Amino acid sequence: MRADRLLSLLLLLQNRGRMTAPELAAELEVSVRTIHRDIDALGASGVPVLADRGPAGGYRLADGYRTRLTGLTDTQAGSLFLAGAPGPAQELGLGADLAAAQLKLQAALPAALAARARRIQDRFHLDAPGWFREADPVPHLAQIAQAVWDQHVLRTHYRRWRGEVRRELHPLGLVLKSGIWYLVADVANVADVADADGAVRTYRVSRFLTVDTAAERFERPAGFELAAHWSQSTSRLHAALHQQTAELRLSPRGQRLLPMQFGAAGTRALADAGPADADGWVRLRIAVESQAVAVGDLLRLGTEVEVLGPPELRRALAETVTTLAGRYA
DSSP states (O other): OHHHHHHHHHHHHHHHOOBOHHHHHHHHTSOHHHHHHHHHHHHHTTOOEEEEOSTTOEEEEOTTOOOOOOOOOHHHHHHHHHHSOHHHHHHTTOHHHHHHHHHHHHHHSOHHHHHHHHHHHHHOOOOOSOTTOOOOOOTTHHHHHHHHHHTEEEEEEEEETTEEEEEEEEEEEEEEETTEEEEEEEEEOOTTOTTTTTOEEEEEGGGEEEEEEEEEEOOOOTTOOHHHHHHHHHHHHHHHHOOEEEEEEEOHHHHHHHHHHHHHHHHHHHHTOOOOOTTSOEEEEEEEOOHHHHHHHHHTTGGGEEEEEOHHHHHHHHHHHHHHHHHHO
């Protein structure tokens, strides 16, 4: 275990540069005292680890020192061939680079690890988009990705639900969610939106009508982490959307359909459902979005559901069904 930790410590210093003992301890999930002992062990083995004093100090490798040792286990080596889905890489303009990198990695691996990696490629395949959904056209994706990498300002023309808008953006990162690309960007110089200046917002890449890359560069917000921001943003969105609770009565078939239509929320609701009646119908409560969205979602269950409450949702569903009945009479 210590040999694995020493190798991880060495690779952290090689890949990230100067790091403090507390940072290393947090990454490796050990104590600061253990880090100090491991640094001494690396030094004793001939690895040139330098200690810089002062507030901005920490440990770093001597300039120019790099190890060619990767220390990949068979599972780690195989996982690299699952890390990059070819479709998204192609959309980013990196398809050829990904294929070349995988070939080089496979050539560099020992025979046993290379054979395992080939088996993983043969037996596992990543397909991110949902069923029966064509991929969004994203003609500006590669340009946006380059601006994210180079930290160049983007001047954009974007289509929102409320109409089109022009924005000057500081592109911070790209996220692929369920086969859909999103840009996370810092909004700058928006005079017509009082609360937008400096706000980090999310944009669906397929809705950019035009994108121009400016010559000027921008500085990323201190401490911004894309994965952490995305997790917090999606949590806030989920909490904001699911503010109502509907009480339903579901047939046996409706109980099978609910998780398909409502995902994890439907599964949780079924787990807490009351006992079935003589016909197999159950009562349950489920979190739903706005009334308009909830009506559309519940109509997908057809005659397998009855909305018991709240009264305004039941009335809205009844009015919609009455209108449909009149239209098709």
